[in-house]
Amino acid sequence: GQNIDQPTEMTATEGAIVQINCTYQTSGFNGLFWYQQHAGEAPTFLSYNVLDGLEEKGRFSSFLSRSKGYSYLLLKELQMKDSASYLCAAMDSNYQLIWGAGTKLIIKP
C-alpha cells in the first residue's frame, strides 16, 4: 500500500534549527511536496523535490533521497510564526498526491 510517515509533533526554540523527516512508500514516484498549514487555515506550498539533493529557499530547505524513500524539511532561524503543521505529500505514478498526517511544530521563546 501507499504510505507517508512523519512525526506527529515536534518542539523547538526560537532562533534554532529543526529538521522534520518524512518517509514515503508509493506506487511510482513523481515528486515530494511540503506544505505549511497554520491552525484553522489552508495549506500553502513550501517546496517540491523530484531529484535527489537539497533545495534551498531562504530559511527553509528540503532534501530528497529517492533510493531511501526519504525527505526532510529543514527550518533555520526559527521564528514564532513558524509554529504550524508541516504536511509531507508524495506524488505517485498516476500523479495523485498521498498525504501524511502532518507534523505539528511548536516554537518556544
Place this chain on the structure above:
Amino acid sequence: DTAVSQTPKYLVTQMGNDKSIKCEQNLGHDTMYWYKQDSKKFLKIMFSYNNKELIINETVPNRFSPKSPDKAHLNLHINSLELGDSAVYFCASSPPSGWGSGANVLTFGAGSRLTVL
C-alpha cells in the same frame, strides 16, 4: 483578489439535511479538487476535475456529488448529512501540465468547516 475562494466558511446543520459548498478559482487553472480533512488532520482527496470533467472519484459515499459548471468552479453537494461528515472541506486548484515544474502545485481555498449535529 482571493485566488481560490470557497463558501461558506462555517456550516452547522442537522443530520439528514442537504447542503452545498461552493468553490471558485481565478487563477486560470485547469484542475480543481475537493479534499476532506478530518480531526486527525489527514487530507483525503475526494474528487478531481480537469476542464469540467471528472478524473478522480475516490471512494466516497454517493451522497457527495460534485458539479463543475465551468473550469473555474467546482461545487460540492452533500445529501442526507451524517455525523461522520463533520470535517473541514478544502477546495484546491492546480495549473495545466504545460506550466512546467509548477504544474502540480496546489493552491487551496481557506476551507469550509462543516459540523453535523
